[in-house]
Amino acid sequence: MKIFSAQQIYEADKSTIKKEQITSEALMERAASQLFEWVHSRLRGTQVNIVLFCGIGNNGGDGMVLARMLHEHGYSTKVYVVNYSDKRSEDFLLNLNRLKEAEVWPDFINESIEMPELSPNDIIVDAIFGIGLNRPPAPWLGKLIQHINASQAFVLSVDIPSGLPMDREPWDPSHVIQSSYVLTFQVPKLVFFLPKTGIYVNQWEVLDIGLDQEYLSKTDTDFELIGRPEVLPLYRPRLKFSHKGTYGHSLIVGGSYGKIGAVQLASNACLSVGSGLVTAYVPKCGYHSLQTAIPEVMVLTDSDEENISQIELPFEPTVIGVGIGIGLNEKTASAFGALLKSVAASMVIDADGLNILSQNPELLKDVPELSVLTPHPKELERLIGKWDSDFEKLEKTKAFSSQYNVAVVIKGAHSIIIYKDKGYVNTTGNPGMATAGSGDVLTGMLTGLIAQGYPPLEATIFGVYLHGLAGDLAASTLGYEATKASKIIENIGSAYSELFRQPEQNAQENN
Ligand SMILES: NC(=O)C1=CN([C@@H]2O[C@H](COP(=O)(O)OP(=O)(O)OC[C@H]3O[C@@H](n4cnc5c(N)ncnc54)[C@H](O)[C@@H]3O)[C@@H](O)[C@H]2O)[C@@H](O)CC1
Numbered sequence: 001m002k003i004f005s006a007q008q009i010y011e012a013d014k015s016t017i018k019k020e021q022i023t024s025e026a027l028m029e030r031a032a033s034q035l036f037e038w039v040h041s042r043l044r045g046t047q048v049n050i051v052l053f054c055g056i057g058n059n060g061g062d063g064m065v066l067a068r069m070l071h072e073h074g075y076s077t078k079v080y081v082v083n084y085s086d087k088r089s090e091d092f093l094l095n096l097n098r099l100k101e102a103e104v105w106p107d108f109i110n111e112s113i114e115m116p117e118l119s120p121n122d123i124i125v126d127a128i129f130g131i132g133l134n135r136p137p138a139p140w141l142g143k144l145i146q147h148i149n150a151s152q153a154f155v156l157s158v159d160i161p162s163g164l165p166m167d168r169e170p171w172d173p174s175h176v177i178q179s180s181y182v183l184t185f186q187v188p189k190l191v192f193f194l195p196k197t198g199i200y201v202n203q204w205e206v207l208d209i210g211l212d213q214e215y216l217s218k219t220d221t222d223f224e225l226i227g228r229p230e231v232l233p234l235y236r237p238r239l240k241f242s243h244k245g246t247y248g249h250s251l252i253v254g255g256s257y258g259k260i261g262a263v264q265l266a267s268n269a270c271l272s273v274g275s276g277l278v279t280a281y282v283p284k285c286g287y288h289s290l291q292t293a294i295p296e297v298m299v300l301t302d303s304d305e306e307n308i309s310q311i312e313l314p315f316e317p318t319v320i321g322v323g324i325g326i327g328l329n330e331k332t333a334s335a336f337g338a339l340l341k342s343v344a345a346s347m348v349i350d351a352d353g354l355n356i357l358s359q360n361p362e363l364l365k366d367v368p369e370l371s372v373l374t375p376h377p378k379e380l381e382r383l384i385g386k387w388d389s390d391f392e393k394l395e396k397t398k399a400f401s402s403q404y405n406v407a408v409v410i411k412g413a414h415s416i417i418i419y420k421d422k423g424y425v426n427t428t429g430n431p432g433m434a435t436a437g438s439g440d441v442l443t444g445m446l447t448g449l450i451a452q453g454y455p456p457l458e459a460t461i462f463g464v465y466l467h468g469l470a471g472d473l474a475a476s477t478l479g480y481e482a483t484k485a486s487k488i489i490e491n492i493g494s495a496y497s498e499l500f501r502q503p504e505q506n507a508q509e510n511n
């Protein structure tokens with residue numbers, strides 16, 4: 001699913017209005033009826049207090065229409081107009097009048113008014129600001145937002161949590177609505193998925209308000225949300241008349257004394273995702289444990305007992321996964337540098353492989369094109385330098401990716417894959433996967449997918465999604481705390497099956 005910018009959403013609105021020859025207030029009515037249907041189908045007339053805070057722009061206009069519809073269906077509503085400007089939008093004004101005609105009299109809140117009383121049992125509708133927020137909310141608005149956040153009530157945000165800008169981090173982190181649920185119009189918003197801005201969104205759902213499909217499908221976006229519909233077409237079925245050679249020979253290079261387990265996890269994941277053959281290259285000390293733990297994996301050893309010191313390969317691997325548990329020993333760094341020079345195949349580079357690159361940036365030019373780098377935030381910072389915001393981080397990673405023609409997986413709650421100018425935001429995974437070795441599993445999976453002939457970028461999108469899905473399946477029986485890396489591997493097979501499971505009817509995609 002494409003992730004559009006605010007500008008593009010306004011364009012889509014305009015194009016819909018023009019093509020369908022409808023008025024903007026008819027589009028607002030359509031959007032708000034979707035909101036109403038959502039609320040009504042859940043509450044079914046239950047008598048709870050619904051408190052609506054509406055701004056004076058079109059987000060507030062949506063709130064006004066919703067208030068009218070709720071009132072007409074017998075719900076108990078209290079409407080506040082948050083009067084932060086006298087530049088009221090036309091559609092807001094129109095719907096304010098319609099609300100009054102329906103004999104609902106809103107209270108106006110401004111700087112000099114006391115904060116309204118709220119109860120934890122209320123349902124609060126947050127329609128103060130939408131995607132039009134373009135400067136810091138005034139201090140009194142900030143206070144109102146803090147007051148709403150402190151109420152412990154369920155907060156339903158219209159389109160986006162009020163106070164959250166679309167293209168930057170908030171000016172003051174406490175001046176943003178903490179939403180229980182966001183009903184967002186037509187398309188998901190990038191800020192729902194970034195670490196510093198996604199924290200305001202507990203759950204979200206897209207409401208289809210029928211914006212111009214032609215515009216939406218023709219327009220390129222900088223980001224895409226990766227769910228099952230995006231991943232399924234990437235799947236490469238196994239052929240009946242195939243053999244292990246069809247699915248590639250992966251090489252996993254890594255490990256040092258005390259860190260052989262990382263190679264074990266990566267090799268096992270690589271096999272479990274479907275690589276035809278897997279060879280692990282480790283220091284001598286890893287030989288017995290690896291041979292014992294995974295009989296399917298072949299093992300080559302370095303001449304050094306504890307560290308990798310010189311990589312000599314008696315075969316040509318299809319792809320190399322390198323860096324896990326490798327350490328920062330000088331001999332290892334030069335062996336890694338020599339490996340980069342001698343191999344043309346794509347690589348998946350992780351952990352200390354990445355740290356060696358940041359310590360020796362001259363090696364970056366030798367990284368084979370279309371390789372995949374999988375840094376966690378600290379490793380990324382060492383590669384691209386510090387960033388001021390999540391947005392700058394994305395821009396810097398895009399520049400890095402273009403410069404070296406590599407895909408970069410920014411690992412996190414929503415891992416984002418950057419390739420050149422485009423970002424792919426993953427939707428699977430859970431906090432249980434924040435555990436030792438989970439990155440080693442990802443490295444093995446990506447390596448194993450490339451081995452099978454998935455082009456590296458597709459392997460990365462597919463693999464990051466499948467890794468998260470395997471983690472979700474593991475957590476569904478074990479819970480977050482007991483989910484560990486080896487359990488993610490055990491669920492790779494079920495994750496493949498899950499991909500092909502028929503979705504339940506009307507299933508909604510939530511975060
Ligand atoms: N036709 C459309 O454009 C549709 C728009 N819809 C709603 O319209 C929203 C966008 O509406 P608007 O563009 O009116 O913007 P908002 O309702 O988000 O904000 C209202 C206005 O406040 C001003 N403003 C921004 N930051 C401010 C600040 N810190 N303090 C004071 N004033 C500030 C801006 O001039 C902005 O236009 C969407 O989020 C969505 O809820 C929906 O009704 C669907 C259709």
Ligand SMILES: [K+]
Pocket residue numbers: 059126127128129130157158159160161162
């Ligand atoms: K809002």
